[in-house]
Amino acid sequence: MSAIEVTGLRKTYRRAFSRTGNDALRGVDLTVPEGSAFGLIGPNGAGKTTFIKAILGIVQPTGGTVKVLGGSPEDPRIREKIGYLPERLHLPNAWTAVAFLHTVARLKRLKPDRAAELRLLERVGLAHAAGQRIGGYSKGMRQRLGLAAALIGSPSLLVLDEPTDGIDPMGRVEVRAILQEEVRRGTTLFLNSHLLAETERVCDRVAILANGRVLREGRLEELARGGARWAVRFAPGADAGTLASVGFQSAGSEGLFHIEAADPAALNTALDKARAAGALLVELRRDGQDLEAVLTATMGAAA
């Protein structure tokens, strides 16, 4: 089953007293496989937050269909299985973190469990501030609390809109570890982040949204990391003719070669042959672009 299945999704925000509107989504088809870590990227105003709100039933689509966890996002039984961290968090400043999580649990129709709530606060690095009023929290602390609220009840789908906004670099490492744990647990992660390095580290699939349309979608390996192409450096003295016969094409600079290998087994077979011919491997890396380069190239091609 797909965690999210969207077809022909359109959203036009109507302008008051006007016949025209603002087309935020212009026919989006997107499938998010269950258990995947999916990243949505794109420039400001692309429609990312609108897309997220549509899959959560917060905005009403103008057209198209949205199926989440096999049902409608408006179905309360489906909503209970979704954890959501919005881009703009509104937290009750006069409350403590514990009181807030308690209420979120009740809204999710869960039995309040103080020990579980304290464990969650510990997990997001807020144990020390559990009894403090939220009004005194820093931006990063508020964001961590929002993440804790999204994690309540071990959701099947976690939808996070800019989760590390305001969180310091060490905090980002912690948040990333939590997201990776959740994915290992089987949660589907849907992440909207402007931090491409973050998306690249956490996600296995990515979609590029621009001007309300999906320009590219696929496995990160295929889009960014170069897929089957590898760059290999051998120690000086390796015989280029012999290496070419087993698939290594010279890249011009001393000792540097490229090879296409469909999978790790094919790559290792070629490396074994190169070593058997006396070549010494000194460096191996995927010959790919990073996500920033993919986004820039995709946006350039679409302009």
Ligand SMILES: Nc1ncnc2c1ncn2[C@@H]1O[C@H](COP(=O)(O)OP(=O)(O)OP(=O)(O)O)[C@@H](O)[C@H]1O
């Ligand atoms: N409530 C609204 N009323 C009218 N227009 C809106 C509303 N919300 C969003 N828009 C418009 O819809 C378009 C898409 O906005 P959206 O916030 O979905 O983009 P985004 O990709 O999340 O942007 P960002 O990366 O800047 O957060 C923009 O042109 C925006 O101005």
